[in-house]
Amino acid sequence: MSKNNSVTNLLRSELAKATGCNLETIRYYxxxxxxxxxxxxxxxxRVYGEEHVRRLRFVMRMRELGFSLNEVRGLLTLVDGGTQxxxxxxxxxxxxxxxxxxxxxxxxxxxxxLEETAAKCSGEDVPECPVLDALSA
Amino acid sequence: MSKNNSVTNLLRSELAKATGCNLETIRYYxxxxxxxxxxxxxxxxRVYGEEHVRRLRFVMRMRELGFSLNEVRGLLTLVDGGTQxxxxxxxxxxxxxxxxxxxxxxxxxxxxxLEETAAKCSGEDVPECPVLDALSA
DNA sequence: CTTGCCCCTGTACTAACTACAGATCGTAGA
DNA sequence: TCTACGATCTGTAGTTAGTACAGGGGCAAG
Numbered sequence: 292m293s294k295n296n297s298v299t300n301l302l303r304s305e306l307a308k309a310t311g312c313n314l315e316t317i318r319y320y321x322x323x324x325x326x327x328x329x330x331x332x333x334x335x336x337r338v339y340g341e342e343h344v345r346r347l348r349f350v351m352r353m354r355e356l357g358f359s360l361n362e363v364r365g366l367l368t369l370v371d372g373g374t375q376x377x378x379x380x381x382x383x384x385x386x387x388x389x390x391x392x393x394x395x396x397x398x399x400x401x402x403x404x405l406e407e408t409a410a411k412c413s414g415e416d417v418p419e420c421p422v423l424d425a426l427s428a
Numbered sequence: 429m430s431k432n433n434s435v436t437n438l439l440r441s442e443l444a445k446a447t448g449c450n451l452e453t454i455r456y457y458x459x460x461x462x463x464x465x466x467x468x469x470x471x472x473x474r475v476y477g478e479e480h481v482r483r484l485r486f487v488m489r490m491r492e493l494g495f496s497l498n499e500v501r502g503l504l505t506l507v508d509g510g511t512q513x514x515x516x517x518x519x520x521x522x523x524x525x526x527x528x529x530x531x532x533x534x535x536x537x538x539x540x541x542l543e544e545t546a547a548k549c550s551g552e553d554v555p556e557c558p559v560l561d562a563l564s565a
Numbered sequence: 566c567t568t569g570c571c572c573c574t575g576t577a578c579t580a581a582c583t584a585c586a587g588a589t590c591g592t593a594g595a
Numbered sequence: 596t597c598t599a600c601g602a603t604c605t606g607t608a609g610t611t612a613g614t615a616c617a618g619g620g621g622c623a624a625g
């Protein structure tokens with residue numbers, strides 16, 4: 292019954308340093324169940340192992356890619372469950388991809404409106420601003 | 429002393445319908461000072477005029493263009509103040525434009541990562557998922 | 566022995582709304 | 596006249612993804 296599933300024993304601040312994740316964010320992830328409650332030392336300090344590092348890195352990567360915490364939660368249950376994982380993951384990746392593409396399209400529209408707007412303006416110190424008028428219309 | 433500065437007298441629900449803005453959002457904008465407290469009827473109902481419609485439309489347009497409520501607040505003080513407006517507006521528009529462009533660049537990076545990731549996956553029902561492995565790494 | 570540091574906990578704050586509970590008021594129908 | 600309905604009003608809480616701060620405990624060095 293010897294527990295040798297974790298090699299490194301990290302405190303919370305060390306996990307934060309190791310992953311680049313904010314200290315408080317780790318606690319937050321534990322509160323909402325994205326990260327498991329880690330074991331504690333006799334003094335009550337959280338102790339993390341390799342598996343926590345891996346899981347947190349995964350979460351951070353997914354967040355970077357724009358997945359919401361709920362989506363990340365979903366992906367994690369796939370990881371944890373391990374059943375027909377690949378097809379599901381593929382599907383969710385594609386769904387998220389189309390989401391990202393929609394946001395890009397949206398931002399491009401905004402970009403061109405802002406470009407037009409800026410072009411209309413001479414940049415001089417005129418009290419009457421054609422840009423504001425254009426935008427209000 | 430006759431007040432004829434507003435032609436239309438709209439209730440809140442009518443302002444909402446006229447602008448497409450959510451009813452509750454209007455109250456919220458009043459709470460945070462984006463919209464002014466409107467005059468009331470004897471029964472305490474809010475009454476809006478043309479100037480409210482115009483202002484709310486402006487706010488909505490700016491929000492659509494991705495300005496934060498704080499930025500909108502700033503633009504509104506320029507509108508209200510009316511001093512050296514144009515140069516300032518030009519500047520803020522450009523600042524926001526570069527912001528939008530940065531977000532586009534970011535999303536494009538995410539897009540290509542997701543594309544690569546999805547391409548790696550066959551979409552078959554394999555329990556071991558190369559995508560998840562790739563994403564964790 | 567006291568100062569400082571690191572850890573702990575709980576709570577409040579952010580943005581930009583949305584939603585719901587409970588009060589009131591005027592009018593329309595029975 | 597009584598009651599029900601619809602519209603408005605107010606205040607408060609929930610959402611997402613964290614960040615920040617207040618207050619308490621224990622260990623170690625000076």
